[in-house]
Amino acid sequence: MSPSAEPVTAETGEAAPAAAPAPPVLSANGIHRRFGSLVVLEGIDITLAPGEALGIVGPNGAGKTTLLDILSGAQSPSEGSVTFQGQDVTRWKVDRRCRSGIGRSHQVPRPFTGMTAYENVLVASVQGGSHRRRAAQQHALGVLERCGMLGQANRPAAALTLLERKRLEMARALATDPQVLLLDEIAGGLTDAETDELIATIEQLRADGIAIVWIEHVIHALLRVIDRLVCLAQGRVLAEGEPDAVMSDPRVVEAYLGSAA
């Protein structure tokens, strides 16, 4: 825990996360990741301010999911460190990071197929969120409702549709009471109406002060939510900054469309 007083701009009422020089809630410092001779990430530095929403884009194979794995603790970096709330958490395993406030969703939803949707969320509420009995049960119900899944509470997770599985994945991540939520391609394959619902949910989370790192190929959805955008290519940060500026950066256009322009 960072003991320093938080320099929140309380007078203005509205939070202005990008402007305030608040210490980052999460940062990746000089991250390298190699698999044998294959270099996946090469010196990544990323910071996330409290309550900020950071988008990450990049062509396939840029190392986006690997970076998210390193932030969540599912993988260890070959070099570099991860700091969460001023603490070096590089050596913390994924379950410990989750309990301390880093939640994540997976690109391919990983429901516990032998349990109901409610039980799926309850596990996250009890273990990740460290709620007790009744409180854990109520918390799980609240999260299910928030993700539009209350009506599916008693259905076996194995019987859920892809959209429902994605919602369940999100609900599970939320039930762990994250301060930072790592989202891996949650908008893929959704209709416009479903995307609108998803964005409404994410905006609600932001209003609650949850910081977000969101990897997404569906860029129009991403751009509606995020404060800042990072473009990765071949394991490096290609461009970083204000979302529209990054998207119109010639290097980003080239990385996406090949050497056209």
Add this chain to the structure above:
Amino acid sequence: MTTASPVTTASPMTLATATIHRWTPVSRTASGALAALLLALAFAPFVFTPEATAKLTTLFVLVIVAAMWNALAGYAGLVSVGQQGFIGLGAYGVFLFVDRGVSPFLAVVLAALLAGAVAVPTSLLAFRLTGGQFAIGMWAIAEFFRLIVVNTPSLGGGSGRSLTDLSATDPAVRQAQVYWLALALMSALLLAVFVLLRSRLGASLEAIRDDPVGAASVGVRVTSAKRLVFVLAAVGGAAAGGITLASTLRVQPDSIFGVHWSAYMIFMVVIGGLGTFEGPIIGAIVFFLVQDWFGDNGGTWYLIGLGALAIGMTLWMPHGLWGTVARRRDLELLPVGYRVKTPVV
């Protein structure tokens, strides 16, 4: 808690009216019936012949090892073919206490707890392996335990040892006592599994069963949960070994540490339904009946029959007898799950 919901579905369920239920009328009845059955079984020695109670003792041992293997493989995801190591430790551990003047029946309980203590350091070694390597590694560990016994002259070495402390007792009385011990230990161990599955940790164990990576990513301490179940399974296996010794009065390392135990456990759990509370009990009863009816006449046909049954079940009923029924009817006799309900308008 915020109830502002930007996402609404056409569901009749709302947060304000939703409540959580665990017991259902069916599960209340079934649990009550099971408790009554266990209580009634306590009077069996007064009603049945010693031969019949001896058979029931064998059944209880089978239920114990099946329930323990199911907890291990069905919930913690630890498929082991070395649980006979703990069965053997439980049997031979009885001598450690009996030789110090402890009564044989108390010694069975103490030996089971001792095996649980041995399981803790064992897990540090075994958990470095996963999947098939863990399964075979456990077999190697069981062989290691067997070799320790074989090389210990005070335990009778390779030829085994008799439990002389009970030989003096009238056989009928002894048989009844062993029966009660087996019934008590089986009830206690089944209750332990039930309580564990209903506890805070229960749903986490089911999550580990379904997806250990996903479980860790929602904050489950996967390794400590597995270790807890591993220790429980060791205690249960050892209790089964101790009961077997008290029942037969003689133990030999090659049979008590035999890998056939693992084959039995896997068979019973697969037949009954892996990862369900009820499955292993049903599997144990089926196995016991098959053994009782066909065991004596012609070992070969009996084994071929068992093999055919196992193959048929895995092909056509992969969830086992109970697993298939429970899935089809959404049935749970002993309530370890959760149901969300709203008042019907």
